Amino acid sequence: MKSLITTGDGSAKLVEVADPVAGPGELLVAPIAAGICGTDLEIISGHGDPAFVKYPASLGHEWAGKVIGYGAGVSEPAIGSRVVVTGIIPCQECFECKNGDTNRCLIYDEIGFTRPGAAAYLITVPARLAHVVGDSVSDESAVLAEPTAVVTQAFMKADPKAGSKILIIGDGSIALISATMAKTYKPKLIHMLGLKAGQNEIAKAAGVDLFLTEATAEKYDLIIEAAGAPTRISAAIGQLVRGGTLLLLGYPGHQKTAALVIDDVINGDLNIIGSFGSSLAAWEKTVAMFNSGELDLGYLVTHKFKLSDFSEAITALESAPAPRGKIALIIN
C-alpha cells in the first residue's frame, strides 16, 4: 500500500510500504479521509518539537476510517463500522495514565507522529481506542475528531462559565472549532480576531457573533489564542477581565517566547493555561457530542483532494485564499 511519508527535509512523498497487519488487540482500518494542518507542515519542514516526532514520519493524525479486519482477541466494532481513534496511545500504566491524563502519557506515542499515520490506504490501531461514529455524523465532522478532541481537552481545562465573553484569536481550523465548542458553553458573546476578512462567513457558521481583523479595547473573560502569534499572546493579557483566563492553543514554533506584563497577571488574578493534545476522556466526550448532534462541524471541510494529489493539498494549506476551513485528503 502507499503511505504519505516525510523525513523532515521539507518534502513529503507517497511511498510504497508493506501492508500493515493487525496484531493482537488491534483493528485493521481503511482510512476514509485525513485532514492536514499546520502541525503536518512543521513535521514536513522539521521545525516542530523534535521530542514529539519520529522520522521518517508517516503523516495523518486527523482522520476517520472503516473497520475492515481484526487481530487476535478482537471481534468488535462490527466490520464496516466508521471509527475515529484516540491519537495519543496511552500505556495505561504510568502515573499520568493512572490519573486519567493520558494526553501526558510518559511513554509518548501518537498516530501520525511517532507511529504510522492515516494518510495511507491502511492503518492498524489498538481496538480499545476506537470510537464508533453514529450514522447521523457526516464524514466531514468525523474526520475532525482529532483537532476537536484537542479543543475539547483545552475546554475541559478552561471550563468557561455560562455568560462569559469569549475572544478567539486566529481564524484557522482550531480557532473555528473553538468557536463551535464555545457555543455549547452558552457564552454571552464570541468574538474572533482573525487575519483574513474572507474568513468572516465561515466564522459566522462556526458560531462567532463578531469577526474582527483588528484588535479592539474590549475585555474578555476567556481569550483563546489559536494563531500561535507571540505578540497577540502578550496583548491578550491586557484584554482580560480580572480573574480571566488565557488559553494557549496556537503553537508558535519550537522555543518561541512572548513578553508578559507580570503585574497584570498577578493583580488581575489571571489564569494562563496551556493544553497539550487530547486524553482518552476528551475523545470520549468529543465523540459523544458528535453522536448526540450537540457538535456538528460539517461546515468546516472546505477543500478536498485525493491522496494522490497530496502536494496540491499541501500547497492549499500553505496558501489557499479565504474562505478556508479544513483541507482533507480523500483516501478510500
Ligand SMILES: [Zn+2]
Ligand atoms: Zn492537526
Ligand SMILES: [Zn+2]
Ligand atoms: Zn502512560
